[in-house]
Amino acid sequence: MLGVVAPWRWLLALCLRLLFLVPAGVPVRSGDAGFPKAMDNVTVRQGDSAILRCAVDSRVTRVAWLNRSQILHLGNVKWSVDPRVVLIANTKSQYSIEIQNVGIYDEGSYTCSIQTDSEPKISRMHLIVQVPPQILNISTDITVNEGSTVTLRCLATGRPEPTVTWRHYAGKSCRFVSDDEYLDIARISREQSGDYECSAANEVAAPAVRRVTVTVYYPPYISDTGNTGAFVGQKGMLHCAALAVPLAEFHWYKEDTRLSSGLDRVRIENKDHMSILSFFNVSEKDYGNYTCMASNKLGNSNASVILYGPGALQNRSNSPSGTLAATCLWCGVLYSLTAF
Ligand SMILES: *[C@@H]1O[C@H](CO)[C@@H](O)[C@H](O)[C@H]1NC(C)=O
Ligand SMILES: *[C@@H]1O[C@H](CO)[C@@H](O)[C@H](O)[C@H]1NC(C)=O
Ligand SMILES: *[C@@H]1O[C@H](CO)[C@@H](O)[C@H](O)[C@H]1NC(C)=O
Ligand SMILES: *[C@@H]1O[C@H](CO)[C@@H](O)[C@H](O)[C@H]1NC(C)=O
Numbered sequence: 159m160l161g162v163v164a165p166w167r168w169l170l171a172l173c174l175r176l177l178f179l180v181p182a183g184v185p186v187r188s189g190d191a192g193f194p195k196a197m198d199n200v201t202v203r204q205g206d207s208a209i210l211r212c213a214v215d216s217r218v219t220r221v222a223w224l225n226r227s228q229i230l231h232l233g234n235v236k237w238s239v240d241p242r243v244v245l246i247a248n249t250k251s252q253y254s255i256e257i258q259n260v261g262i263y264d265e266g267s268y269t270c271s272i273q274t275d276s277e278p279k280i281s282r283m284h285l286i287v288q289v290p291p292q293i294l295n296i297s298t299d300i301t302v303n304e305g306s307t308v309t310l311r312c313l314a315t316g317r318p319e320p321t322v323t324w325r326h327y328a329g330k331s332c333r334f335v336s337d338d339e340y341l342d343i344a345r346i347s348r349e350q351s352g353d354y355e356c357s358a359a360n361e362v363a364a365p366a367v368r369r370v371t372v373t374v375y376y377p378p379y380i381s382d383t384g385n386t387g388a389f390v391g392q393k394g395m396l397h398c399a400a401l402a403v404p405l406a407e408f409h410w411y412k413e414d415t416r417l418s419s420g421l422d423r424v425r426i427e428n429k430d431h432m433s434i435l436s437f438f439n440v441s442e443k444d445y446g447n448y449t450c451m452a453s454n455k456l457g458n459s460n461a462s463v464i465l466y467g468p469g470a471l472q473n474r475s476n477s478p479s480g481t482l483a484a485t486c487l488w489c490g491v492l493y494s495l496t497a498f
């Protein structure tokens with residue numbers, strides 16, 4: 159029955175206090191050949207069992223293990239109500255108890271207290287409880303516009319306190335960015351988008367690792383266009399590529415008229431970063447200056463792309479870069495050049 163303590167136990171406890179619990183000024187003799195001799199500090203992982211050993215000899219008449227000032231076990235008698243406390247040895251040479259499924263509250267100092275014919279002695283040891291690193295709270299994936307300020311959070315626990323580091327993964331590259339639980343990115347750029355990995359490490363176990371994906375929106379930037387030559391009656395093709403997040407939508411204009419697929423004897427195909435304007439059957443009036451417009455919710459960007467006729471190609475044959483064009487004309491082969 160918990161709470162009700164037999165009178166003899168009270169008496170015993172009183173005796174123990176008088177006999178064993180040596181005043182603070184008395185030195186702990188753990189270095190000399192005398193007894194008791196408790197082991198050095200014990201380090202265990204949370205959830206494991208800790209064994210507290212105390213060396214004794216035949217002179218010992220009473221022996222106990224205490225948690226701070228509370229008696230856990232006195233000889234063969236268990237005082238602790240905690241089922242995790244188990245006596246594992248009470249022999250002529252050794253008095254040991256086990257604490258099963260150790261938790262962080264068990265950390266602290268434990269005392270082996272003995273009574274010999276001559277005098278009471280104590281020996282202290284420290285139970286150190288380790289906990290593997292764990293990430294408790296990490297920012298969720300976010301999407302921001304270029305130029306915003308972003309703060310990522312990675313709150314971790316463990317014993318000893320884990321060190322937290324952030325790494326940035328963009329494509330195949332990986333870069334250390336911070337060793338703080340909070341990662342501040344002021345005026346974020348498109349290059350700073352990607353995965354941010356938080357790693358919490360201590361010496362107890364493998365680091366805990368989690369990632370946050372940061373998506374940075376930015377307006378389109380037209381990275382590539384191709385001016386192309388084409389013959390009347392043949393097929394022709396213009397292309398336009400734009401970097402943008404989210405992906406750009408493309409529109410093509412001739413002068414101020416927007417072209418649409420199917421009509422105007424053209425087809426517009428968009429794939430990822432690229433738009434292709436195809437002419438089924440080029441006619442004289444198709445030659446000229448086209449505008450490719452790439453847009454997303456953050457803005458738009460225009461570039462002009464030219465469909466050349468054979469006349470322009472012939473004129474260009476005077477320049478070194480036109481040699482290929484001239485050869486193509488000679489051969490009468492349909493070609494598509496992007497490097498005029
Ligand atoms: C030791 O004492 C602490 C503080 O009272 C307590 O939280 C813990 O559970 C005790 N551990 C054992 C094994 O008695
Ligand atoms: C045992 O642990 C205590 C508390 O952490 C520390 O003060 C003491 O130096 C340690 N003793 C040994 C032998 O490691
Ligand atoms: C994580 O921390 C943030 C800010 O401190 C808090 O608002 C949020 O509720 C926490 N999330 C969890 C799952 O604890
Ligand atoms: C291309 O257009 C011309 C005149 O518009 C026509 O005569 C010719 O048959 C067309 N060619 C093809 C392959 O459709």
Ligand SMILES: *[C@@H]1O[C@H](CO)[C@@H](O)[C@H](O)[C@H]1NC(C)=O
Nearest residue numbers: 446447448449461462463464
């Ligand atoms: C095409 O049009 C754009 C804008 O209308 C102009 O800036 C550019 O110079 C033109 N290019 C050619 C080769 O005429």
Ligand SMILES: *[C@@H]1O[C@H](CO)[C@@H](O)[C@H](O)[C@H]1NC(C)=O
Nearest residue numbers: 411413414449451458459460
């Ligand atoms: C791009 O062209 C379109 C259509 O001509 C026009 O409305 C838009 O303002 C232009 N944008 C830029 C940035 O020049």
Ligand SMILES: *[C@@H]1O[C@H](CO)[C@@H](O)[C@H](O)[C@H]1NC(C)=O
Nearest residue numbers: 467468469470471472473474
């Ligand atoms: C080709 O060059 C000639 C004279 O150099 C010029 O008259 C003609 O307009 C040019 N044609 C084109 C399509 O630029």
